Amino acid sequence: MEEAVKLNEAFNSFTKASRSLEVYYEKLSDKVRSLTAEVEMKNAQLNELQNHHRRNLRLIAMGEMAASIVHEIRSPLCSIELYSSMLSNDLKGSKHSDMANGISTGIKSLNNILTNMLFFAKPQKPSMQDININDALEESLKILAPLIDIRGITLVKDNSDVIISGDIELLKQVMMNILLNAVQAMPQGGELKVYKEEGENYIAFAVRDQGRGIDIDNIERIFDPFFSTKDKGTGLGLTIAHKIMQSHNGFIKAERNRDRGSTFRLYFPKKGVADKRAGRNQPVNE
Ligand SMILES: Nc1ncnc2c1ncn2[C@@H]1O[C@H](COP(=O)(O)OP(=O)(O)O)[C@@H](O)[C@H]1O
Ligand SMILES: [Mg+2]
CATH class of the missing domain: 3.30.565.10 (Histidine kinase-like ATPase, C-terminal domain)
Incomplete structure (x- = not known):
């Protein structure tokens, strides 16, 4: 009889232990699920960062290229600008003076656009x-x-x-x-x-x-x-x-x-x- 009671107690405590184990297991599963989700999210973020980094590298390379093209265009443009200003001065007072001024203004505005592009492609540090x-x-x-x-x-x-x-x-x-x-x-x-x-x-x-x-x-x-x-x-x-x-x-x-x-x-x-x-x-x- 006494043994049966002991057995019953042992069985009860086993059931209790196994229930708390189940609860513990559930909690652990939850934790694993949330950790997995976190790892997946971090992975996605890492991927996005890597993509972002690659895109930045491509943009930097494109910026360098755009800057060198703009630079190449600007050099002859500066000489054209100089000649057109000289022409403007020579033609002052003549009927062609407005035309020469028009060319000069057009070139200056083109130069302004190119300077903006150059700065956008490759910002310059100010020399103070x-x-x-x-x-x-x-x-x-x-x-x-x-x-x-x-x-x-x-x-x-x-x-x-x-x-x-x-x-x-x-x-x-x-x-x-x-x-x-x-x-x-x-x-x-x-x-x-x-x-x-x-x-x-x-x-x-x-x-x-x-x-x-x-x-x-x-x-x-x-x-x-x-x-x-x-x-x-x-x-x-x-x-x-x-x-x-x-x-x-x-x-x-x-x-x-x-x-x-x-x-x-x-x-x-x-x-x-x-x-x-x-x-x-x-x-x-x-
Ligand atoms: N003085 C101004 N008066 C009215 N709108 C302006 C003025 N300055 C800038 N803006 C507005 O801001 C916009 C952006 O200007 P900007 O960056 O110089 O480019 P863009 O002149 O090539 O359009 C202009 O298109 C215009 O809508
Ligand atoms: Mg503007």
Whole structure:
């Protein structure tokens, strides 16, 4: 009898142990299932990363190739530009003067597109020096003068000098892109105003036009590569301007004017601030 009780107890505890083993087994299976799912997910992520890496390598190779093609095209274009400017000068006052000016302006705009493409394919590190931002402005305005004239645009600008730390060639490209957009936005003329605003840490360089303005739906997208609302636009001008401003520890902002047109502001850190930042090597966010 006693043995039967013992046997029963042993059987009960065996059943209990086997039940808890079952529960444990279930839990373990769950764990294995979730771990398997995690491994699969990680594998998929790894695959995607590898694909991404391969795509990046291909893009870098394509960028290098595009950059060298653009470079090859630009060299003869620069000589053509030089000759056409000489021709323009020689023909000043004659009836062919407008034609020569047209060729010159066309080549300059082609050059601007190529420079944007070159920068997009292979961004350049700025070589920083103390520069007067007004010099970059004046050079860009010189190139755009015939377009400004033809459209009957009134240029209003303050000529005060602003010394910042920057790369004049790259900043000329930023100015060209912003000013050209402003001029293109005013086919029927209007006022193009260029002025400076000073904040505690920043100097802003503002370009205000009275053009058609930026659609509210587009304001977030205008800095995206290849976004353009123009028939023949490349959509690279603002992307490049944004990138170059970032590489100068600055930034760019676009705004719809209350009355009409748009204002683009280029924010540069003030010289003392820029030097300190360069030392810390820390980019600035808006
Ligand atoms: N001053 C401006 N006025 C109105 N729209 C502008 C202005 N500047 C830029 N935009 C808008 O931003 C878009 C992108 O500009 P951008 O990158 O320079 O490319 P693209 O000039 O080749 O179109 C333009 O197509 C236009 O829709
Ligand atoms: Mg443009």
